[in-house]
Amino acid sequence: MSKEHSPSFWKKYIFSVDHKIIGIQYGITAMIFLLIGFALVSVMRWQLAFPGQPLPLFGVLFGMSNAPGGIILPEFYNQLGAMHGTIMIFLGVVPLGVGAFGNYLVPLQIGAPDMAFPKLNMMSYWVYLTGGIVMLASFFFPQGAAQSGWTSYPPLSNIAPVGQTVWLIGMVFLITSSLLGSVNFIVTIVQLRADGLTFSRLPFFVWAQFITSFLLLLAFPPLEAAGILQLMDRLAGSSFFMPSGLVVSGEALQISGGGNPLLWQHLFWFLAHPEVYVLILPAMGIVAEIIANNTRKPLYGYKNMVGAALFLGFMSFIVWAHHMYLVGMGTTMSNFFQITTMIISIPSVILLTCLLLSLWGGSIRFNTPMCFALAFLPMFAIGGLTGLPLGLTASDIHLHDTYYVIGHFHYVVAPGTLFALMAGTYFWFPKITGRQMSEVLGKIHFWASFILINIVFMPMFSMGLAGVSRRLWNPTEYAHAQPTQVLNVVVSYAAWGLAIAQLPFIFNLIWSTFKGKQVDTNPWKATTLEWATPTPPPHGNFEREPVVLRGPYEYSVPGQREDYLPQNAEQ
């Protein structure tokens, strides 16, 4: 570890090995990708609301091959859909939740000077950025980006244009970045906790990141394997996913056959189910920290929450085929996965209930981060509850691949995880910059987002129950989808409104960095170790290694002068 006293600009800000700089790099990059992903679906929403109508202003910018005369072609619509999902999940939410918040906060919250492998940390960011650029570049290849859904099911994805190959290469970069990061997180949390910081005194946020890292470590490699197999199919002419006798556009394919499309589905969902817990766990961690702090009370049922999260992580590996109920799997397999899927809802409910009960008897401060954290609770509840009819085959037969599914998972990720990430941004902004974000703009951002996001996603449950399939370029082609078409218009306007509602947030972020109200090192009067450092924390974080004397949520302890007792405060 070099101890240069004045590193060059490049070493200090660009190729930094400091976890805080890397966390900020991840944060800025991920937020830009979130905006790009939002932009993609905003274009899709036009086609869904006004099928076949030319998109005003922007339509012609997409060129003749994507939107001749501004009318979005089905092939382009499919690219937008596949890349919206890919970008939001792999380039947006996870890098923000794990790469940004995890990287910045975990070493601070455990009292460590940095991550265990700082150079590996830096590498994982640059590999992520490379993967992201590769993904974006795929739009500019002949016939465009991947267009077989973010799920890339063969045989369709096998015969898709070259953009699919670029998607696979991009995924290899992203999976590599994730693997490097998860090793780093686990070693850091196991090895570098400060003196006195036993596992039972860890902030719940750190537990969440710890479990998330195990999910990433063990679940991603099978998808990498699947990616290798699909690359072999597309580049070396193998038939891993191509059954014998496949006919495309009237012509029999000249391949060896013998492959199985379900092989891809098994390998893909083996990752993609734990992936959804990767999406939610850091968010729950953030919400837990903010709720404890803004109720001035310890979290309710900390031990139960940790146990539930560990159980959730373990179970997440054995529920994946509930995404595959309609492949003809037979009752033995579907019974197994229905049972495990129902069981996995239990730890989710325990976590949500503990967070809810944490509010009871609290002195609640309704600042902007707390508003987002509170909203997370009912939003995640709706998302979770709507997962139940999907997890049982009797109802899933009707709801699979409809808008009900889209409503379900967006509720968990959008007003769920994304709200938690915004809460975290408002909450930790003062630690990163020494300034507070504007409360006025924050409240405007919150209320506008909360109202509009529900208008965007709630109607989708109705559409799904009416049988409207997902990924349709023009739903009105089907008679059964026509009665709900008016909802598509409502949803689209709400979605565009939601985009505009993010402007106060973006403005607030940038403006407050330079002109926000300056605050001290612990403006929220919080107990966890990141608030015990100078602001911003220097290289190496702590002047002397902290000694932890108590748990992470010693708020309103009877007999104390203040209503909070920091973990390392000497008495």
Add this chain to the structure above:
Amino acid sequence: MSAEIKWIDKPHPVSGVTNGKLGIWLFLASEVMLFGGLFSALVLLRTGADSWPVGHELLNVKLATINTLILIISSVTMVMSWASLAMKNLSKYKMYMAITVILGFVFLGIKAVEYGHKFEHHHFPSTSIFYAIYFTLTGLHAIHVIGGIIVNTYFLFPGSKLWQTKPEMFTNRIECAGLYWHFVDLVWIFLFPTLYLL
């Protein structure tokens, strides 16, 4: 000045391991799942197939047996290179590490001969599902062998300078490199009978 990152050279008092050792084992766990994904592909495709060729009729068992023994010997020389460092003998370390690297190249050479024979007879991944899984599994394994050779060569030449300043740290690094190399051997121990003998 701020605290340094701890437990690089000495094991952590509770976990009992150094950061590097924990890190490499975690990485190997992910590699188990990577080859596991391909292995489960093989199982799914094979059980779903009407007929499956017999490995030893299509593939060169003699060459693969030699390769199996080559890798096993290289595992021995790899662990001996670490043991030499633990016994403070740098020149013995260099000898064993050099043999390990050479054996790695021999493995790749024999593999290249095998692949060459297959291509000569127009057997490619596109020929059949059996050849597809054969080339993919052994190909990915070969890529891991190349990776190991690169790491080992680095530790044989420029990397070995660390011995002069931090011998314990260097010994730990060789132990970690050894764990990776043994894993590569371990994968082949399963691949060999699965592809060639069944």
Add this chain to the structure above:
Amino acid sequence: MSATSPEAVKKHVRTYITIFIALAILTVVTVWVSTLDLPGPAAIALAFIIASIKAGLVALFFMHLLGERKIIIAILALTVFFFVVLTLLPQTSHVVVPIIP
């Protein structure tokens, strides 16, 4: 294992040679077994058992898993469990249970 004394390491060296001989013998055995033309399931089971023994020897002795810390063993146990799940669970689609009327 950086705290191991040179004397202890010398003892390990004898073990390494013994294990190598065992591995070489098992390699020959597994090739020989494959020439016996056993029925499918038996051949697979036997090959897998022999491979597992060989892998176990490499893991326990060359990779020092024998006597390794609990945390490493725990991580590996978890990994092996999920490996087995990934390999075997998709096979349950071949199992058909009749619907009870």
